[in-house]
Structures are given as C-alpha cells and as structure tokens.
C-alpha cells in the first residue's frame with residue numbers, strides 16, 4: 336500500500352504548491368489590483384465564509400407544522416450552521432446579522448459579539464463552528480510577521496492616499512513593531528521588496544485564531560492576551576528594541592481572524608478593557624514600552640446568564656456594556672429539534688447501544704418541560720406539543736392557541752432548565768445500568784433521570800417539579816405512546832385498517848350532513864348513514880349527544896376544503912378524527928392485548944399472537960433485547976385491573 340501513501344503525499348504537496356502563493360510586496364499590489372477582495376477585514380472574511388455555503392428560505396406553505404410556529408415570518412436557513420444546530424434559527428439569524436453589519440465596517444465591527452445563554456445551550460459549539468470554518472481558508476500576510484500582518488500596512492503613510500485610490504481599497508492599520516523594525520533594518524525601508532505569502536487559518540497553530548480561557552483571577556497576567564517580553568533576549572538587545580517582543584498572546588494570534596473569550600466575565604475588568612480596546616480602537620498594547628499595535632480581529636465572547644447579570648448590575652461596567660452586541664443563545668424549545676441534538680451527539684460519540692423507539696424523545700420531553708414557563712392558557716405538556724408544531728385535540732376540537740403569542744408572553748423562556756449535557760449523562764447512565772443488553776429504552780432512561788434529579792442539588796421546589804414531570808407527566812405520556820405502539824404491533828395491517836375506518840366514517844358523515852344516502856364502497860348497496868357506527872368513533876374523543884352534529888359538519892367542511900385544494904387526504908389529515916380512530920383501534924384490541932401480555936402462561940393461540948406481536952415490534956424498530964422488558968412494563972402499568 337506504500338504507493339498509495341506516496342501518491343497521497345505527492346498530491347497533497349502539489350496541491351499546496353498550487354494553493355500557496357509567495358511573492359514580493361510589489362507582486363502583491365498587482366494581485367490586489369486584480370482582486371480587491373483579498374484585502375478584506377476579519378469580519379467580512381467570516382461573513383463571506385458563512386454565506387459561501389448559501390442560504391435557503393423555509394417553505395412554510397409546504398410545512399403546516401412550521402407555519403404554526405412562525406406564522407407569516409420568513410425564516411432564513413444558513414446552510415453553514417444548518418447541519419449541526421437545531422432549533423436555533425433565531426440565534427443564528429442574529430449572529431449572521433452581526434457579521435453582516437460588521438462586514439460593512441460599521442459600528443458593529445468595533446463591538447464585541449457576546450453570546451449569553453444557559454449551560455450547554457451551544458455557545459461554545461457555535462464559536463467552534465466559526466473557528467473550524469476558517470481552517471483551510473487562506474489569507475495574505477507579511478512573511479515572518481509574528482501577527483501575519485496585512486501587507487498593505489507596508490505602504491508608507493504619505494503614499495497611502497494615492498495607493499488606496501489606485502487599488503480601490505481602503506488602507507487602515509499599521510505594521511507591528513517587530514515587522515517595522517525588520518523593514519528598517521533588513522530591507523532598508525525598501526518596502527516593496529518585503530516577501531508576502533498566503534497563510535492558512537489554523538486553530539492548533541494559533542494562526543488567525545486566538546482563545547482566551549477564563550483566567551485564574553489571582554494571576555491575571557496580561558501575557559495571555561498580548562504576549563510578553565522575552566527575558567532571555569533582554570540582555571541581547573538594547574532597551575526599546577522590538578526584537579525582545581514575544582507577540583504570542585491571544586489577541587496577537589487572532590489578528591486577521593477571530594479571538595474567543597470563554598466565560599468572559601470571570602476575568603478582571605482590566606482584561607475586559609484590553610478586549611474592548613482591541614475591538615473599539617483596533618489597538619492592543621505591546622508588552623513593555625513598545626506602544627500600541629493595530630489588530631483586525633473579530634472578538635466573540637460568551638458566558639452564562641448569571642455572570643452576565645452580575646456584571647450588568649455593576650454600573651461601573653456601563654462603558655463596556657455599551658460596546659457589546661448581545662445575542663441570546665437559549666435552549667432549543669422544539670421537541671423534534673431536541674431529539675436531533677442527541678442523535679447528533681450520539682453519532683459523534685462511541686455510543687453503540689441499541690436505542691428503543693421514543694427513548695430520546697422521552698428524555699427530550701423532560702428537557703423541554705423543564706425549560707418551559709407556565710402559562711394560564713394550557714398545561715405544560717400541551718405547550719410542549721404546540722411548540723413542536725403539533726395540533727392538540729381537546730373535546731373533539733384542535734386547541735386554538737397561538738404559539739407566537741405563547742412565546743411572546745414568556746420572554747425569558749429557554750434561559751433556564753435542564754441542559755443538553757444532563758440528558759446525555761442520563762442516556763449514558765441508563766446504558767451502564769443495562770450493559771448486558773446493550774440497549775436503552777424509555778423506561779431505563781426515565782429511571783436514570785429520576786435518579787440523577789434526586790442526587791443533583793437543585794433547589795427543593797425545582798427538584799419537586801422535575802420529579803413530577805418524570806414520575807407523573809411523562810409516565811402518563813409514555814403509557815399512551817406505548818399503548819399505541821402495542822396496538823400497532825397487534826392490529827394486523829394497522830395502517831390499512833385505520834384508513835378504511837377513516838374512509839367509512841367520511842362516507843357516513845357526509846351522507847349524514849348532506850341528508851342523503853350513499854353507496855357502500857364494497858357492496859355498492861345504497862345505505863343510510865349509520866349513527867351507531869359514527870358514535871362508536873366519536874365517543875373515543877368524548878363527543879357525545881348533540882356535540883356530534885357539529886363535529887360531523889366540521890369534519891366534512893374540512894374534507895371539502897382539502898378536496899378543493901386537491902391535496903391527498905389520509906386518516907392522519909384531520910387531527911381530531913385521527914385521534915378518535917387510533918383510540919377506536921386501541922379499544923378494539925385492548926382486551927386481547929391485555930390478556931395476552933399479562934398472561935403468565937399462554938395457550939397455543941395466545942402464544943402465537945404474542946410472538947407475532949413481538950415480531951412486529953421488532954420490525955417496527957424495537958431492539959430484540961428489550962422487547963420483553965417493555966412488554967412487562969406495559970403489563971404492569973397499562974390496563975390496570
């Protein structure tokens with residue numbers, strides 16, 4: 336296989352040769368003349384990178400679920416973020432808006448972008464995404480410059496106006512002291528001869544990417560930010576010689592690109608001032624007595640809300656706050672998206688266990704319930720479903736609650752609650768409790784969550800609320816799901832039976848509403864609408880007596896409107912009827928499934944039915960290793976005698 340290695344290496348080297356560029360400053364000027372874009376500043380570079388993969392608009396007309404969430408707002412999706420981030424369209428839009436304004440060299444380009452949100456809401460991941468995106472992108476810098484400075488800085492002040500006009504680009508900023516010294520000593524100020532080259536952004540090599548971790552408050556050495564003077568060289572050179580400078584601070588490294596401040600408000604104010612000066616003035620102090628250094632970097636800071644509130648409450652910090660663009664990164668509040676988060680994390684990990692259907696969903700429901708603010712419009716489980724774009728049926732009607740209004744009355748929603756990491760730990764714990772089967776299911780995950788909540792030091796009332804979600808709300812929710820799953824496994828060709836019930840009901844209801852007779856689909860007989868058949872379905876969702884008339888009319892009105900739009904109609908189209916039909920099917924097998932599942936011993940016929948159900952469950956995605964456990968749980972908790 337060595338030849339393969341050889342080819343790969345050669346190809347790589349050839350590719351690099353082609354993509355790297357080396358030349359003199361004079362050559363560079365020609366390049367700029369041909370392509371002004373190469374002189375763009377950091378914010379613009381990041382904005383272009385984000386936009387380079389394109390955007391698309393969510394088609395709300397195509398997707399009724401989303402339409403309920405956004406009403407008529409247009410929702411733009413940025414492909415750059417779309418694959419890794421879920422349910423944060425609003426945050427991402429704000430983020431991109433910042434980069435857009437900053438790319439126009441407006442005030443935003445002189446402000447810090449600050450992400451605030453609860454733990455595990457994705458702040459670090461967002462910044463990582465931007466940093467990783469930069470890797471592989473190249474930019475032109477002065478060869479050998481410790482800060483990869485923009486070559487245009489070589490142009491002497493008195494010539495800049497003219498050059499700027501000739502090149503058609505603004506020229507701002509100055510050489511760092513080290514390069515300025517070299518220009519004088521090494522090149523005798525023949526600036527056009529200075530070598531220029533392309534560099535690639537690199538996180539590991541700290542090229543164009545700087546990171547400032549929260550620093551020990553007792554040891555706030557500014558060298559982390561701006562570098563230092565190399566003591567070993569102090570003897571070699573005279574005082575004031577820039578060759579002693581070690582420009583390796585995060586703000587030096589991040590020149591041309593990005594500097595990330597992690598848990599920014601854990602730092603002393605002095606640090607923050609350096610950060611602010613770097614963005615506001617685009618200047619940082621050089622270590623020792625070497626004046627100021629120009630920097631062009633996009634500063635992104637993040638922290639949690641508690642730290643931010645503490646910082647805000649101190650009015651001496653006003654000046655800093657005025658120079659910050661805040662973007663909230665709340666938790667996702669949509670069930671479907673929350674499930675995607677864990678699937679993504681699981682995909683990226685070494686987690687190989689089988690996951691039973693609805694496991695991640697139940698865990699995600701818990702996360703979202705914990706984040707919801709109560710409302711007097713509905714209970715929390717209903718709110719969760721509405722946020723998920725679902726229709727919630729009550730007394731035969733879909734609840735008419737406006738999701739956007741719900742969101743508006745809970746401005747701070749998503750800034751509190753259970754974090755993504757907590758849920759991931761619960762999934763891990765559920766697995767280690769069940770190593771042999773190498774499988775997790777809703778029951779074990781809920782158990783693990785209960786255990787973790789009990790052990791965690793939440794405030795007493797929070798703990799109580801969380802346990803109630805787990806032991807009451809989600810317990811009931813899961814049992815409902817489970818019964819439906821078992822019914823599906825039990826009823827031979829569930830889908831077809833549901834459809835045929837649906838069609839029958841429509842036939843009868845239409846005849847009833849229009850006061851006509853109708854032809855039976857199978858026999859062709861002319862029939863009167865069958866009241867008792869319709870009632871047997873309606874009573875499943877508590878529609879009885881005079882309410883039936885209204886319900887039938889609504890169903891038919893719905894049916895006609897769908898037909899007019901020439902859309903396809905299935906038993907799932909009209910939520911109240913769907914629920915009624917599913918419940919009817921459930922009721923029709925409830926007795927058998929109860930007896931068979933609960934039986935300690937089964938006769939031949941029962942065994943056959945039981946085995947067929949197990950088989951069907953497995954076909955529906957249940958890992959064989961946990962079907963038994965789940966059915967036992969059903970036997971003990973569903974169909975209480």
Ligand SMILES: Nc1ncnc2c1ncn2[C@@H]1O[C@H](COP(=O)(O)OP(=O)(O)OP(=O)(O)O)[C@@H](O)[C@H]1O
Pocket residue numbers: 419420421422423452453454455456457458459460461638639666667676680755756
């Ligand atoms: N909305 C989301 N979409 C996709 N992934 C998410 C989302 N929210 C959180 N995650 C994932 O959750 C994990 C934790 O996120 P991350 O470390 O970025 O959080 P953080 O906000 O920086 O937390 P902390 O304040 O504790 O540093 C990551 O794997 C991240 O990708």
Ligand SMILES: [Mg+2]
Pocket residue numbers: 458459460
């Ligand atoms: Mg983080």
